[in-house]
Amino acid sequence: MAIREHRLVFKHIDALGYTRDIDCYLKHGGYEMLKKGFAMGGAAIREEVKKSQLRGRGGAGFPTGTKWSFIDPAKVTKPIYLICNADESEPGTFKDRQIIYKDPHQLIEGMILSCFANGVKLAYLYIRCEFTEGWKILEKALGEARSHGFLGKNILKSGYDLEIHVHRGAGAYICGEETGLIESLEGKRAYPRIKPPYFPAVLGLYMCPTIVNNVETLCNVKHIVEMGGEAYAKIGRPNNTGTRLLCVSGDVVKPGYYEFPCGALTMGELIHDVCGGIRNGGKLKAVIPGGSSAKVLRAGETYKIKEKGPDGNLVEKEVKLEDLRMDFDTLASAGSMAGSGGVIVMDQTRDMVECLANISTFYAHESCGQCTPCREGVLWMKKILARIAEGHGREDDPNMLKEVADRIAGRTICAFGEAASWPVQSFIGKFKEEFSLRIRRNGTAAKRDTVSLTH
C-alpha cells in the first residue's frame, strides 16, 4: 500500500492492549498536555489553535480558531459554555463513537484544554441517545478524571475550576444541529434557532456565549497543544490541515474508519489502495464523500477544481472522481463537501432511484418540522421518490423533484434544508437518465418494496 495512515486522534484506537480506563491513558502520557496547556495560558492556546488552521470536523468545516475568537473571555461578563457535539447521526459517519468508546480520556483532555482556553467553567457533552454504552463509558471516564483532580475545583492546583456534564440526546438527527442541540440541552424540542440573532457565540446556551465543537475537533486541540499550531499545520495541506478521520462504507472490500493527513490521498487511493477496491470485483459508480447529505459524485465524470499552484495562484484543473483529493477545499470545488467524513461508495449494481428514495426517507423522518419548506417539502420529495421506486413514476417527476428541492435549499431555518435537498438535486442532476428509465419502464419495474409510501 502506497499510502500509510497517519494516526493522531486514532493513535490508540484498536491498539493491542489499550483500554479505555484512565490508568492506561495515563500510562500513554495522558493528561500531560493539561499541565502544558495550563502553563501556556488560555490566550496562548487560542493562538496555537488559530495557527493550526484547524477546521471543524462536525460537517461545515468552519475554522475553529475563528469560531473561538468570536468570544473574548476577558470581555464577556456572562458565563461562557462549551458543548461537545457527540450526537454523530449523519448517515455514513462512525468516527466519533470510536473515540468515545475506545479512548474517552483523549476527548476529555481535549475538552478541558478547550474550556480552559476559552474561560469556560461549565461544559456539556451532548451524546447521541442511542450510544447507551458510550454514555456510561463517558460518565465513568469523567468520574475517573474528577477523582484524579483533572476536573472539579482548582484543577492541578491551577486555580481553574471546570465541570463537565454528559447529556443524553433526544433521539433525533436534528439534535446534532448546534442550535437545535442547545434547545434540546435546555430541555426543549430540538428546534434549531434562527441565526441571526441566535448565533451560539452570542446568544447560545441559556442565552450565553457558547462554543459548540465536534468530538474530533476537540480531540485535535490536545494534539495542537502538544505539537504547536505551526507543526500541526504542516500535516495535510494549507487551509486543510491536520488529519482527517474517514469513515468508508458501502461497496468496498474493506470498509472502516481510517485516519489520514487531510488531502494526502485521493478518492481513488482511498477506495482502491486503502479499502481494497470495489467488492466482488465490481465497478465504481458513485461516491457520497461527506455523509449522506453531501452531494453525490459520479464516476466517469470530470470535475473542474481550483487548486493553488506552486506559485500560489489558483489554477483550474479537470480531474476524474478518483483523482479528487480528500480534503475540504477540493471536495467543495468539485461541488460536494468533505462534511462529516462519511464516504459512501456505490458500485454499478446500485440503483440510484432506490438509493435516493432511501436517503429521502431518512430526511423525511428527521425533519424537525419547524419551518415550512423543509417540513412540507422533504416529505413530499420522499413520497414522489417512493412512488417512482414502486413503479408509478411520471415523466415530469424528476423535474418536479428538482424544483421542490430548489425551493427548500437556502430558504430554511437550518442547514437541514440543504442536507435534505442536496442529495435530490445531485442524484437527479447526475443520474437523470436512470430516473427517466425507471419511470419509462414503470409498473413492470416496480421490483423491490424497499420504500413504503407512508411512515
Added chain:
Amino acid sequence: MNPWNHDVAKDEKDLVDVQIDGVWMQMPRGLNVVEVAHRAKKFLPHYCYHPKLSVVGNCRMCLFEMGTPKMGPDRKPVLGADGKPEIAWMPRPQIGCATGITPGMGIRTDSALVKDCRNGVMEFLLINHPLDCPICDQAGECKLQEFSVEYGTGASRFTENKVKKPKNVDLGERIVLDDERCILCSRCVRFSSEITQDNVLGFVNRGSHSTLTAYPGKSFDNDYSLNTVDICPVGALTSKDFRFQMRVWFLKETKSLCTSCGTGCNTMIGSREGKVYRLTPRENESVNSHWMCDHGRLNFHYLESKERLTRPLLKAAGEQFPGTWVDAIARAAEGLQKVKPAEIAIVASGRLTNEELFVLKRLAGELGVSQVDTVPHLGQGDKFLRSADGNPNGRGAELLGLSSGGRVLSGWAAAILSGKIKALLVLGGENLISAGIPASTLAKLEVLIYSGILSNETSRLAQVVLPGSGFAEKTGSMVNVHGRLQRMTRAISAPGEAREDWMILRDLRMALTGGNSLHSVEDIWKSMATEVPQFQGLNWAKIGDLGIQIESSAKADEAKLA
C-alpha cells in the same frame, strides 16, 4: 404588558438610509424589515411573525432579497452615480421578521426570487392542507386563502396522499383545534407561554406529522385563551362560542368597548341584522394592546337573555303590566314629584356612559336631589388586563360627582327604614338586593323606579320599569380605571321598545323639570366639557378611536383609594 414590541422603534428619530424596491428612504434603525416594509407601504406577507411575540422565523413567508453596501478596497462604501451606496445583493433570501435594518441596506420585496420564495411557501403550506374552506370558520379572514390568491399559483402539483391529523380536538373549555388546518406557525404556543405565562400548548411528532396539542393532562382554558383564535392565521383554532354561527364577511364591524370591567378593553363588535355574534379586541397600545379576556369577550349573550326588558312596565294592583313610554315616563315623574327632593335617592350606575350620567346629573341638580351614588361591583382582577373593578365607568361617575364608590349608598337601607328616603330611582339595571338593601326594606319605599336591560329582584318590586340599552346598543364614552376617556359606538338597536338610556333620562327630565337643552351626544359634550374639569377642552371627535388620557393612571388609582 407585552414582552416584545417589534413594531415600536427604539428611537423614532434615529434614522438610517435604506433602499426599498429601488427607492431610498429613511427608517428607524433596527426596526425589522416586515415593519419597515409596512411603513414604506410595501407589504411583506407573513404568518408566524406577530409584533408582540418572540420572533421564530418558521413560516418563511417573509423572505426578501437583502443587500449591503458594496465595499471598496479602502473599506468604504462604493457610491453610485446618485451618490448613494451601491448595493451588493446576497444570493440567499433572508427573513424580514428577524432582520433589523442597518445603514445602506437594500431590500427587495418583489423580485423574481422573492416571488418564487413566496410561491414555494404557499405551495408547501397547501399540500397537506385539507382545503375545507366551505366549512371553515376562518374563511373570509384566513391568511392562507388571502395569500394563496395573492402569491400562490392556483393549481397544486401535489398528487400524493395528504398527512392525516386529528380534527375536532377539544383544547379546552372554549377552543376547538383542527390540526389538519394548522400551519404550525406557533403563534398560539408563543402567546400562551409569553403573554399569559401559561405553558400548555406545544408540538408533538416531527416533520409533516408535527401536531399542535395541549400537554397531557392539561387543558387550554386560561382567561385569555380566545386571543389565540384571533392570532391564528388560519382556521385551526376556533371559538366554540362563535364557530358555525355566521360567515365573517356578513358581519358588520363597530368600534366599541368592553364593559365587563374597569379596564375598558377596546373592542370590535361583529353584528348582523340586530344581533351581536362576537366581540374581538381592537388594538390599543395604551389599554389592551391586541388582547382581551375571555370573560369580557363572551359577556354579550345577556343582550338576548330571556330576562331582557323590551317594553316599559307599570305596576297596577301589585302586578306589572306593559305600558307605553308616555305613560311610563309620566308615572315615574309623578312618583318622584310626590315626595320631597330630600327624600329621593338616585342609584346612578358605573355601567352608564358619561353622557347618560351627565343628563342624570342635570336632572338631579334641577330636582335638588343630593343623595346620589353608584353600586360598587368588586370582582376578580388579574395581573394582566382584568380589573377588580367590575364597573366600566366607575371613574366617570366619580368625575361627574355622582359616586362616592358606594359609601353614601351604604347608609340608604337604614334611611329607607327610618323614612328619610321615600323614593328611589335606580339606573343601570343595578340590583339593590345584592347591593345590600333587602327586599323587605325596598318594600317600604313609596316610590321605586327602575331602569335597566334585564329584569331582576329589584325591577320586579318597581312601580315603573324603563327598559334601557346594552353596551352594543349605545353610543357614548367612559373613563377607565386608569383615567382614560374612551368612546363606544352603537352596533345594533335595542330590542322591542327598549331605548337608549340617555333618551330615557332626557324624557324623564323634561317631564320633571322641563329641562330640554340636551338633544344629542354632541350637545351633551358641549355642556359637559365646560362643567367637568377633567373634560375641559374636549369634544366627541377629540376623544378619537383610541381614547384620551385625561388623568394619570396614578391619580385615578389614588382617587379610588381615597
